[in-house]
Amino acid sequence: MYRLDIASRLALLPSRRNVLAAIPSALGVALLGRPARAADERLVVVTSFPEELTTRYEAEFEKLYPGVHVQFVWKQSRDALALLSDKDQGGADVYWAPALGNFPILRDRGAFQKFSVDRAALPGRLGDQLLSDPNGLFEAYDVAGYGIVVDPAALARDGLKPPKSWSDLASPAYAGRIVMPIPAKVGFSPALYDIVLQSESWERGWALLAEIAGGAELLGSGSGPTASVKDGHAALGLTIDFFAFNALANGEKLAFIYPEKTAFLPAHIAITVGTQRFSAAKAFVDFALSSKGQKLMMEADSSRHPARPDAYAGKPAAVVDPFALPPGTFYPYDAEIGRRRPGAVSVMFDLAIAERHAETQRLWRAIHAAEARLAAAPDSAGAAAVAKARKLAGFTPISEAQAKDSAFLDRFSSRELKDGDLAARWRAEISSARAEALSLVASAEQRL
Structure with a gap:
């Protein structure tokens, strides 16, 4: 576990992007930046990076290459995937974005071309976790960590210590003090939960997420967890560090915890296969990955983590160097399987947790109450019943094998369960498991 106290940083808030130039109407996209000079x-x-960041790179790159004008096409992940999958790729030369799933898909579609980097400076991995394409078709630009935003004062008032691991969040002591995002509504949260599912194993991970949710409030916006902690509505929020830092960097006395077995996931940069300006594209990529370029993301109004270790030399005190975090902080996240899981994670969270949240809360309160009574008055038969109830309470109808099956996972790529019969069957299986769990808890209570 690594904890960072956040005291005072300037907030970076995405602004509306002004359209300052346009490429031919046949491309149907807007370009962002100053109008190009004729020469x-x-x-x-x-890209989908905010204007505050892209304009910084535009200005610094054009100082080095005054004959090249950078124009940004701002696209969210799904639109960027469609654009870059087209034959002409919208005239794009470079793709630069925090879109973990897009880059392998586009690589497999032949959308990128290989370029070289200095592996001594850019390791392309963090610990045992691979960050970049091993064949040189896309490279990690930065990394973002997942964890828990904390109000230490609120916990201290209740005599509680901050959690050190994901499993700590399941403690009844934290019940009613946690907020967590709904993956079908918050873009970063499928990856957040998949870190838990990979590090704990699929079935144990779902049981843990269900137990945490039993003591949590569910939120439908990415800024919701950090805003709830900042406003005193909650003491703990599951989130991504970038959003937490940017939302909380205005003097609030908060902390961000990287729990044991968390992961830092990368944003990437690549050169399109269709570029007619390879030299300029490579120059931009080289600049973004250079020590100078990487340091730009750590300036006062930003809070990103470079993918280049030597860029942290002289870093602001508030910026965490993930390459220097203690051993055991990271889980070697498998991005190849992880990129196929957002749909399945979103669907299963909805079926097992979100749409039956009140039931989930009642069930886990009952289990925790029974466990507390058993601790005070041990009973072997009652303990066995509650242990079985706990296992049933975390039941998921998707098996560990299915969760690693690419063909199975691809059925949920739209993040919806369109098979009505399958949805009905899974709901029935979850309901049956929950009903049996409650019955077992009731039988145990009768013995106490």
């Missing part, structure tokens, strides 16, 4: 070579970069 400029135009370099088209597809």
